[in-house]
Amino acid sequence: MKKTIFLPLFLISILTFSQVGINTNNPQGTFHIDGNKDNPVAGTPNIAQQANDFVFTSTGQIGIGTITPTNKLEINSNISNTSGLKFSNLNSSTPVSAGATLGVDQSGNVVTVTGNAFAPASGRSVLTSTANIPANGFNYNLTSITLPTAGTYLITYSIRGEIQVTGGFGYLTGFLSTAPTAGNIVPNTEILIVTSADTNRNVIGGTGTGSLVTTVAGPTTYYAGIRSTTLAGIVFNNADGRTSMTYIKITP
Structure with missing residues (x-):
């Protein structure tokens, strides 16, 4: 007896495409945000969609842990001095490569700072x-x-x-x-x-x-x-x- 298995359309899309685009139908990376366009949600561009404080505003702003993001992506871990951001495949054992050094300013914005990987002398x-x-x-x-x-x-x-x-x-x-x-x-x-x-x-x-x-x-x-x-x-x-x-x- 032949069995036919039907996969939901959204699951087929996830399995087929490993890239996520926000405000773009042509993502250029695993996670691509285009902040230059309005992002109508379900035909209501002036309404923010929120669930468990994961906010996606009509102006293309994303809030995680906050319903009032002030930048294109804002994370609130609700834990003092903890960013709430983690990279699974990037850690202290990752080889150092050339590039800019990142830091945070007084408002918590990610910025480039003077210096490169620290080499004691x-x-x-x-x-x-x-x-x-x-x-x-x-x-x-x-x-x-x-x-x-x-x-x-x-x-x-x-x-x-x-x-x-x-x-x-x-x-x-x-x-x-x-x-x-x-x-x-x-x-x-x-x-x-x-x-x-x-x-x-x-x-x-x-x-x-x-x-x-x-x-x-x-x-x-x-x-x-x-x-x-x-x-x-x-x-x-x-x-x-x-x-x-x-x-x-x-x-x-």
Whole structure:
């Protein structure tokens, strides 16, 4: 006995076509919205169709979880800080490819943002020889690092020095600058290396460390420098790992 199976027309359409079009009879992708046309629903273009808060307005706007969408597609998950949007075949294991980075603005709109896939970077430089600093003098370029690309970086720096105690009060301070000349010292980067008013010893030494978080628009060089006050000083090389600069990229 021969049996005939009838499939509903809408099921045949779904099985035959894997593309969905809204406001278009010729979808160019799996889900294609054409926002340039009115979308009459059942002959009533001014009435929104809604069921369980899945709204499809006469102007081509779709609301999921909201009956008043303010864009062509708006999703309200009703859960704070949760988008309600999920991709089954796109996750944290998906290989990174070239393209724009997406984010959200203050209103929740999806927008492109500066940067691409985040690639951490790090580097280090050291003082290769000792540096003598005259009393009340400066050295603006003990060593330097160049941040390679735009982004936000953490810079750490360490300087070891000594002062020759010949009487009176003196100290050494270190700093960062954006050029190896006067007038380019970065505010609030000064560090104390050593201070003394002790005339009973010939040499007093110490190590100062500091850090700076900075955001740059492109390759940028920072310099570690030193200043002496009243007494002459000397800065040692990196033989003991103390006079150096490092950076690590922390955000795009």
